[in-house]
Amino acid sequence: MSTMTRICLTIAALAAASALSAQPRRIASPAGASATEVLGRYDEREGYVGGKWLEIRYGRPIKRGRNLFGAADYAEALNDGAPVWRAGANVSTRLNIEVPIVLGGRTIPVGEYSLFIDLQPKAWTLIVSSWAAQTTYDEKNKSALFGAYDYTPDKDVVRVPMKRETLPYSFDQLSWQFLDVTDTGGRLAIIWDRQMASVPFTIQK
Numbered sequence: 001m002s003t004m005t006r007i008c009l010t011i012a013a014l015a016a017a018s019a020l021s022a023q024p025r026r027i028a029s030p031a032g033a034s035a036t037e038v039l040g041r042y043d044e045r046e047g048y049v050g051g052k053w054l055e056i057r058y059g060r061p062i063k064r065g066r067n068l069f070g071a072a073d074y075a076e077a078l079n080d081g082a083p084v085w086r087a088g089a090n091v092s093t094r095l096n097i098e099v100p101i102v103l104g105g106r107t108i109p110v111g112e113y114s115l116f117i118d119l120q121p122k123a124w125t126l127i128v129s130s131w132a133a134q135t136t137y138d139e140k141n142k143s144a145l146f147g148a149y150d151y152t153p154d155k156d157v158v159r160v161p162m163k164r165e166t167l168p169y170s171f172d173q174l175s176w177q178f179l180d181v182t183d184t185g186g187r188l189a190i191i192w193d194r195q196m197a198s199v200p201f202t203i204q205k
Contacts, residue, residue, distance in 0.1 A: 029089030032060040036178040036186070038203055039099060052099035056115070056176040056188075059089030063172050068193045075119035082148035084116040084127060087190055088174060092116075092133040092145055100204040101185075103128060104160035107204055113157060116148050117190070117197070124162040124197050126188075130155045162197040170194050 033055060040051025068074060078085045087093045093115040101108050103126075114133055118125040131151065132144035145151055171191045179187040185202035 029059040029061040031057065031090075032088075032175070033057045034176045034178060036181050038181065038183050039205065053096070054098070054101070054178065055096045056093065057091075057096070058087065058093040058115075058174075058176055059091060060173050060175065061089040061192075062174075063170065063193055069195050075121075078119060079148065083151050084118050084148050086147040087115055087117045088176075090147065091135055092131070092147055093176070094133055095128065102202045102204055103188075103199060104158050106158040108157060114145065116151060117162070118159070124164060126160045126162050126197075126199050127153075128157045128160075130157055160199045162199050165196045165198075167191070167194045167196055171196075 035053055035055040037048065037051035037053050040048045043049050068078070071077065075085070095113045095115050097108065097110055097113075100110055108128060114129045114131045116127040116129060118127060129151075134141055134144045134146040137146040137149075142150075170193050172193075174190070174192040177189050177191060179189050179198065183203060183205075185200065187198045187200050189196055189198035
C-alpha cells in the first residue's frame, strides 16, 4: 500500500469519526403513534375509503433495566412529581378521534384530548381530559399542560377503570395499541414491561 493511499484512508477514517461524533444525541423517549381506521369500505380501485381515524400520539420511554411496577412507590416514580401519570413521556399523551366513541358509558365527541392514568396499587383509572398540551414546557401557560404537571381534574371528560393483565414477556418500550378493533368498537391498551392495562370502547355511528 502506497503512502498516499495510507494518507487517504487515514483522512477518510478521521472524517467518518468526526461525522459520528457530530451527530446529535438520540432522544431517550422518542415520539410514537398508534392508529386505526373504522367505518370505511373497500373499493376495488381506491382501496379502503370513507374511514374515520382513531389515533394516539405519545412519548415512548424504554425500560432500561428498571423495576417499573414492582416497587411500592412505582406510581410516585412514574408520575415524576405530577398528580397523575402522563402514560408516556415528554409531551402529554394525545387522543385524536374522527368519530365519537363511548368510554365508560360516556360519549366522547370528535376532537383531541389528553390521556392520563391514575396509578393505584390495585386499580388503574384511565382519564380522558380536555386539557390542551404544550409542545415545550412554558410555566406561564396556564391553559395547557406539559406532560401531567399541573394537572387538575376539572377538565376530566371521563374516568374509566382499566383491566390490568400480567404478560408472559417483558415489553421493553412503552406502547399504546388498539386491540380487537371492529366497526363496533375495540379496546384501547397501554403495554409496558409485563403490564397491559386496557379499556373497552364502542364506536358511535
